[in-house]
Amino acid sequence: MTQQNPATEEGPTPVELVRRPHLQNFIDWSADKPEVLVLTADLTNSCEVGPWRDTYPERYFSMGMAEQNMMGFAAGLAREGFEPWLHTFAVFLYRRPLDQLLMSVAYPSLPVRLIGFLPGVTTPGGVTHQAIDDLAVLRAVPNLTILSTGDATEVESVLDVIHAQPGPVYVRMLRGEMPRLFPQSEPFALGRARELGPDHSAYGPDHVLVLTEGICTEEAMRALPAVRERGVQVRHLHISTLKPFDDATVLDALAAAGGGVVTMENHLRTGGLGSAVAEVMADAGIGTRLVRLGLDDTYAHGASQGHLLAEYGLDAAALVRAVEGLTGEPLGITAEDLTELRVADVHSTAKAEAL
Amino acid sequence: MEPDLDRMAQIAHGIRRRVLEHSIRNNGGYMSQACSAAELLAACYGGAIRLAQVDAPYEPPAFTQVPAPGIQSVTGAVVHGPPSPEADRFIVSPAHYALVVYAALIETGRLAEHALEQFNADGSTVEMIGAEHSPGFETTTGSLSQALSQAGGIALARKLKGHTGRTWVFLSDGEFQEGQTWEAVQALAHHQVTGVRVIVDVNQAQCDGPMEDVMRIEPLADRLRAFGASVDVVDGHDLTALTGAMDSASDKPHFVLAYTDPTRGLPLLEQRRPVLHYLRFTSEDERAKYADAYAELAGRSL
Numbered sequence: 001m002t003q004q005n006p007a008t009e010e011g012p013t014p015v016e017l018v019r020r021p022h023l024q025n026f027i028d029w030s031a032d033k034p035e036v037l038v039l040t041a042d043l044t045n046s047c048e049v050g051p052w053r054d055t056y057p058e059r060y061f062s063m064g065m066a067e068q069n070m071m072g073f074a075a076g077l078a079r080e081g082f083e084p085w086l087h088t089f090a091v092f093l094y095r096r097p098l099d100q101l102l103m104s105v106a107y108p109s110l111p112v113r114l115i116g117f118l119p120g121v122t123t124p125g126g127v128t129h130q131a132i133d134d135l136a137v138l139r140a141v142p143n144l145t146i147l148s149t150g151d152a153t154e155v156e157s158v159l160d161v162i163h164a165q166p167g168p169v170y171v172r173m174l175r176g177e178m179p180r181l182f183p184q185s186e187p188f189a190l191g192r193a194r195e196l197g198p199d200h201s202a203y204g205p206d207h208v209l210v211l212t213e214g215i216c217t218e219e220a221m222r223a224l225p226a227v228r229e230r231g232v233q234v235r236h237l238h239i240s241t242l243k244p245f246d247d248a249t250v251l252d253a254l255a256a257a258g259g260g261v262v263t264m265e266n267h268l269r270t271g272g273l274g275s276a277v278a279e280v281m282a283d284a285g286i287g288t289r290l291v292r293l294g295l296d297d298t299y300a301h302g303a304s305q306g307h308l309l310a311e312y313g314l315d316a317a318a319l320v321r322a323v324e325g326l327t328g329e330p331l332g333i334t335a336e337d338l339t340e341l342r343v344a345d346v347h348s349t350a351k352a353e354a355l
Numbered sequence: 356m357e358p359d360l361d362r363m364a365q366i367a368h369g370i371r372r373r374v375l376e377h378s379i380r381n382n383g384g385y386m387s388q389a390c391s392a393a394e395l396l397a398a399c400y401g402g403a404i405r406l407a408q409v410d411a412p413y414e415p416p417a418f419t420q421v422p423a424p425g426i427q428s429v430t431g432a433v434v435h436g437p438p439s440p441e442a443d444r445f446i447v448s449p450a451h452y453a454l455v456v457y458a459a460l461i462e463t464g465r466l467a468e469h470a471l472e473q474f475n476a477d478g479s480t481v482e483m484i485g486a487e488h489s490p491g492f493e494t495t496t497g498s499l500s501q502a503l504s505q506a507g508g509i510a511l512a513r514k515l516k517g518h519t520g521r522t523w524v525f526l527s528d529g530e531f532q533e534g535q536t537w538e539a540v541q542a543l544a545h546h547q548v549t550g551v552r553v554i555v556d557v558n559q560a561q562c563d564g565p566m567e568d569v570m571r572i573e574p575l576a577d578r579l580r581a582f583g584a585s586v587d588v589v590d591g592h593d594l595t596a597l598t599g600a601m602d603s604a605s606d607k608p609h610f611v612l613a614y615t616d617p618t619r620g621l622p623l624l625e626q627r628r629p630v631l632h633y634l635r636f637t638s639e640d641e642r643a644k645y646a647d648a649y650a651e652l653a654g655r656s657l
Contacts, residue, residue, distance in 0.1 A: 061546065064538075064545070066535075066541070066542065068534070069504045069507070069538035069539045070504075071504070072501050072505045072507065072535070073504055073507050075494070076494075076507060076511065078508070079505075079509055079512070080513060082515070084508075100501055100504070100535070103495055103498045104494070104501050104505055107422060108422050108487060109423055142421075143424055145424075166424045166425040167425070
C-alpha cells in the first residue's frame with residue numbers, strides 16, 4: 001500500500017492518500033500500553049477514537065462537554081501513573097481550559113497528552129472550531145512540548161514521540177483523508193526538521209529558505225518545483241516540533257540563507273512558527289529578511305480548506321508570491337505550473353464529516 | 356477507632372493561637388480562615404482522615420526549582436506520610452488557607468515547630484499561597500476549583516488500581532461559584548468515583564465580602580444532591596457532628612457541608628465585618644487590641 005516518495009525528491013509524483021490513519025494505528029499502538037487512557041469531551045468519533053473506545057472500554061472515559069474538569073481529571077490520573085490522551089478539537093484544549101492546563105497539568109509537568117484536532121483552517125467549522133492561535137497561546141506555556149503533524153506518516157509516528165516525553169505534550173493532529181508525504185521509514189523525530197527538496201549543498205549564498213509546518217508543507221511541495229525550474233535556489237524544511245525550538249539544523253539553515261527566509265503556517269502570523277523563527281534569528285544576530293505567511297491578525301470563517309488557504313495567502317501560489325518578493329523577480333508561474341494538487345476535492349469529503 | 360475529640364479540640368485551639376500570633380507579629384494573615392476552619396482541619400489531621408504516620412516533624416527545605424519535565428520535584432505531600440494503597444490522600448483546594456494548614460501540621464507533629472518563621476520568606480517553600488512544594492500541598496490548587504477535578508482523577512486512578520484508601524478534598528464554599536466545581540461533581544457521580552470525600556468550609560465569606568452579596572450559592576445541599584452527591588450538613592465547630600459526618604457511609608461522592616463562623620474564637624474579628632478575607636491592622640491601636648485578644652486566647656502574652 002505504501003508508495004514510497006523519497007523525501008529528497010519533491011515533485012509531481014502523485015502521493016499516496018491515506019484515510020484516517022490515526023483510527024487503527026492508535027488502537028494497535030495502545031495494545032501493549034495499559035497505562036494509556038483516552039478521555040474525550042463529546043467528540044469521540046469526530047476524533048477517530050470511537051473504535052478505540054470499543055476496543056478498550058475499560059480504558060476509555062467520557063468526560064462530557066466539560067473540558068476544564070477533564071483537564072483536572074487527566075492531571076490526577078497522570079499523577080497516579082496513567083497516561084491520559086485527551087482527544088478533542090484543538091480549540092477546546094487550550095481556550096476554555098487554559099488555566100486548568102497551566103495550573104493542573106503543565107506546572108506539575110505531568111504526562112498528559114493533548115491531541116488537538118482541526119488545527120488552523122483544516123475545518124469548515126468556522127471561527128469556533130478553527131485553532132488559529134494555539135501555537136501563540138501554548139508556546140507561552142512552560143514545560144509543554146508542542147508538535148505539529150503534516151502527513152499520515154507523522155500522524156502515525158508521532159505517538160512514539162509523545163509517549164517518550166516525561167511532561168505534557170500538545171500536538172496539532174490531522175484526521176480524515178491526508179497525504180503520505182514522508183516515507184514510513186522516516187518517522188517523526190523530536191526537534192528535527194525534515195529536509196525536503198533536492199540536494200542543496202551546492203546552493204549559493206543567496207539562496208532562499210522556506211520553513212513550513214502542518215498542511216502548509218504540502219502546499220510548499222506543490223510550489224517549489226516550479227520555483228526551482230525558474231532558477232531560484234530554494235531550500236525547504238518541514239518543521240514538526242514547535243517547542244522546544246532549538247534544532248541546530250534550522251539555525252544553520254537560517255544563517256546560510258542569504259536570499260531570505262519564508263515561513264508558512266496554518267496559524268496566525270503572530271506567535272507561531274514565523275514568530276519562533278524571528279526569535280531565533282534575532283537571538284543569533286541573523287539579519288536576513290523574513291517573510292511570515294499566516295493569517296494576518298484576522299479570524300477565518302467557515303469554508304473549505306483549499307478556499308481558506310487561498311483566501312488567506314497560505315497556499316502554493318502565496319508562497320510563489322513571497323519568493324518573488326524576496327528575489328525581486330517575477331517568476332511567471334501560473335496556476336497550471338504548480339504541481340497538480342493530489343486530489344482537488346479531498347477536502348470536500350472532509351467537510352461532510354467535519355463536525 | 357473512635358475519634359479523639361479532646362485531642363482535636365486542642366489542635367483547633369492551637370491552630371487559632373498560632374495563626375493569630377503569626378498575624379500579629381507579621382501585621383497580617385488569613386485569620387478568619389483559621390477561625391472558620393480550625394475544627395475542620397483539626398478533624399482532618401487529628402485522625403478522621405487516615406494519613407500514614409510520619410517519623411518526625413518535617414523540616415521544610417529551601418525552594419530549589421519549579422517542576423520541569425523529567426525532574427523529580429519536592430512535594431508537600433511528604434507531611435502526609437508515605438503513600439500506600441490503603442492510606443487516605445488529602446488535597447487542600449483553597450491554597451490561601453496555607454497558614455492555617457501549616458499551623459495544623461505543626462499542631463499534629465507533621466511539620467517543624469519553627470516552620471512558620473519561613474512563612475512567605477524569600478527562598479522558602481513555606482509559601483503564603485501554597486504550591487505543591489509547600490508542606491501539606493499534594494497538588495497545585497491556588498487557582499480555585501481545580502482541586503476537586505484533580506482529586507477526581509487521582510481517585511479514579513486509585514479505583515482502577517484497586518486502592519482502598521480514600522481521596523479527601525478540603526474545599527471552600529466560594530469555589531461553588533466556579534463552573535468547574537459542578538463539572539467535577541457531575542463527573543464524580545457519573546463515573547461513580549466514590550473514593551472522593553469532600554469537606555467544605557461553608558463560612559459564607561469571600562474576598563469581596565459576604566457570599567450572599569457577592570454571589571449566592573444556596574441551597575448548596577440541595578444542589579449537590581441534585582448533581583448526584585450525598586451530603587451531610589453539620590455545624591463545623593461541633594467535632595462530634597463533624598467526625599460523624601466524615602465517617603458516614605455513602606455509595607456516592609460524599610460532601611460534608613460544615614457551616615462555620617469566620618470569627619469563631621476571636622470575637623474581635625466581628626468588628627471587621629463584612630470584609631474578613633485578610634487581616635491587616637489599620638493602626639497600632641488595633642494591633643494592640645489583637646495582642647490582648649491573643650493573651651486571652653492563649654492564656655499568656657505574646
